[in-house]
Amino acid sequence: MRMREVTAGVLLMLAAVIQGRATICPANELANESCPSPEEARRTFVPERKPPLLIPEPSTLIKEDEPLSLAYYDTMKILQSKNQCSSFFGGSEAAVDVFGNFMASLRKEYLPSSIGLKMSGEYTNVLNAATQVRYRIFDKATLNSGGxxxxxxxxxxxxxxxxIGSFAPNSREARVLMLLHELGHLMRGRDGKWLLPDDGRSIAESLTNTRTIESACGEEIRTLTRTSPTEVVQNNSEQPVSPAATTSSHQ
Ligand SMILES: [Zn+2]
Known part of the structure; x- marks a missing residue:
């Protein structure tokens, strides 16, 4: 397999990932409750906090697709927080960066119904010089419209x-698990190996990989629907008739 080495721009990516927030308090709005008075400003000490990670603007394909858009922000919400799941992916900064780039390359096609997403073709090795995170992006990352x-x-x-894992197909949780599974194929662990081994030729290995991701991220995934129950549209009344679906297939 031919690979290309790419070093991503330092300043551009850093600027895209990390941005601070500031409340602007013009001099003529000091009466505004959200802006401290000069006295308060003198006596109040606010410790500097690490600025929150900025979520990259999703592609038009994602913005115009409601389930995909929700899955994008659900996944980003998990990855940008400090938790077991983001730690599995090497920390929030790395995970948000790689996931954003992966999602920007995503396209949609009709594939066999057992496939959720498929990554295939050559891949590009990427080094983010700012974060020193190394990862890969496949030439084709296809989301199955019929899966x-x-x-x-x-x-x-x-x-x-x-x-998908223990989640019903077409559920909010299953979508996030599918996306995180793919992310595991793109990032390396501390030992230099991919977080998830390639599984394009084995459904059993794909299922094992999905279990690995659910072990690391299942708790955070379940929290998504507990915190905003109004967004849950799920039907668990139907029982599966065959083994769990594969979530990726790449050669
Ligand atoms: Zn896989």
Whole structure:
């Protein structure tokens, strides 16, 4: 497999990832409750905090697709916080950076219904010189319009698409788990190996990889729907009829 080495721009990526927030208090608005008075400003000490990570603006494809857009922000919400899941991916800064670049390359096609996402073709090795994070981006990253990301059943049949990990297909949780699974193929661990081994030729290995991600991120994924129950649209009444779906297939 031919690979290309790319060093990403230092300043550009750093500027895209890290930005601070500031409340601007013009002199003529000192009466505004959100702006401290001169006396308060003198006696109040506010410790400097690390600025929150900025979530990259998603592509038009993502913005115009409601389930995909929700999954994008759900996943980013998990990765930008300090938790077991973001630690698995090497910390928030690295994970948000790589996930944003992966999602920017995503396209949609109809593939066999058992596939959620598929990454294939050559890949580019990327080094973010600012963060020293090394990762790869595949030439093709395809989201299956006819798979478990969007559907619970195979079109025009009663056959239910298998779950993703312990989550029903076409659920908010399953979508996030699918995306995090792919992220695991793009990033290396401290030992230099990919966080998830390639599994494009083995459904069993893909299922094992999904279990690995759910072990690291399942708690955070379940929290998504507990914190905003109004956004949950899920139907768990149908039982799967075959083993769990594969979430990636790359050669
Ligand atoms: Zn995989």
């Amino acid at each position: 478990p990301f969007y559907k619970q059943k195979i079109s025009s049949s009663a056959t239910t698409i298998p779950p």
